[in-house]
Amino acid sequence: MSGSHRFCFRGGEILVRRGGAAGHDTLALDSAGLRLDALGEPAERLTFADGSAAEAYPAGVDAPAGWEWLPFRGVIGALPEAEWLGAARAIAFVNWRTSTRFCGRCGAPNGDKADEQARQCPACGALSFPRLSPAVLAVVRKGDRILLARNAANKAGTWSILAGFVEPGETFEGCIRREVREEVSVEVEPGDYLGSQPWPFPDQLMVGFAAEWKSGELAPDGVEIAEAGWFGPDDHPPIPMHGSLSRRLIDAAFSGIEAAGTRQGPVPKNIRST
Numbered sequence: 001m002s003g004s005h006r007f008c009f010r011g012g013e014i015l016v017r018r019g020g021a022a023g024h025d026t027l028a029l030d031s032a033g034l035r036l037d038a039l040g041e042p043a044e045r046l047t048f049a050d051g052s053a054a055e056a057y058p059a060g061v062d063a064p065a066g067w068e069w070l071p072f073r074g075v076i077g078a079l080p081e082a083e084w085l086g087a088a089r090a091i092a093f094v095n096w097r098t099s100t101r102f103c104g105r106c107g108a109p110n111g112d113k114a115d116e117q118a119r120q121c122p123a124c125g126a127l128s129f130p131r132l133s134p135a136v137l138a139v140v141r142k143g144d145r146i147l148l149a150r151n152a153a154n155k156a157g158t159w160s161i162l163a164g165f166v167e168p169g170e171t172f173e174g175c176i177r178r179e180v181r182e183e184v185s186v187e188v189e190p191g192d193y194l195g196s197q198p199w200p201f202p203d204q205l206m207v208g209f210a211a212e213w214k215s216g217e218l219a220p221d222g223v224e225i226a227e228a229g230w231f232g233p234d235d236h237p238p239i240p241m242h243g244s245l246s247r248r249l250i251d252a253a254f255s256g257i258e259a260a261g262t263r264q265g266p267v268p269k270n271i272r273s274t
């Protein structure tokens with residue numbers, strides 16, 4: 001994506017314009033063509049060094065004719081990665097500003113630091129920079145199958161690879177071992193880095209790794225994970241939507257298993273993001 005863009009949000013929704021020909025439904029997220037005053041005054045407006053802007057509007061603001069508000073989380077599968085990344089940056093900054101209106105140290109209303117993207121408290125001087133919460137995704141492989149699990153909170157019924165937030169004092173590898181042990185009671189050996197994806201709900205950075213099963217039988221914790229199993233390319237349950245890193249890692253793992261036939265081999269490495 002090049003040039004400057006304007007992304008408009010209303011809570012977790014983004015303003016989009018539907019388009020496309022011959023039955024292809026495409027989405028345009030860039031509101032640069034929209035009159036600046038079409039939505040009224042934004043509650044937050046940020047500009048980036050490349051001239052792009054992120055705007056946040058209050059709950060009651062209606063979409064102008066020809067545009068609509070759609071849940072941002074649901075549009076990822078319909079977008080080229082470059083456009084997703086631009087919009088993900090925009091909403092991540094909006095989320096950060098919304099959650100740092102007041103100083104976390106003394107509670108005074110925050111100001112803005114003049115020379116960089118940071119909040120600065122006028123009372124005590126505390127600085128708040130945009131925050132990222134790293135979370136790992138682990139493609140755990142056992143022979144020609146991978147570990148998929150259904151999260152207890154997942155209402156859509158999809159199964160995915162295991163994920164978890166990195167804790168303070170923990171490496172990515174340590175996080176993978178702990179998360180898999182806690183959630184399904186098996187021991188794994190973390191392997192190669194496979195790719196990453198910003199996931200601004202509100203501030204995650206997903207980091208994908210391969211891992212190999214070492215020992216133990218699957219025993220879902222029953223709290224976070226409702227069901228878990230080992231699956232191959234031809235016999236797996238519903239998996240996450242296209243566009244998500246978890247889907248990309250699962251597809252690549254299954255492709256690698258299919259390419260290897262009955263032979264066992266590592267998950268391919270050539271799937272990292274741009």
Ligand SMILES: [Zn+2]
Pocket residue numbers: 103104105106107108121122123124125126
């Ligand atoms: Zn303060």
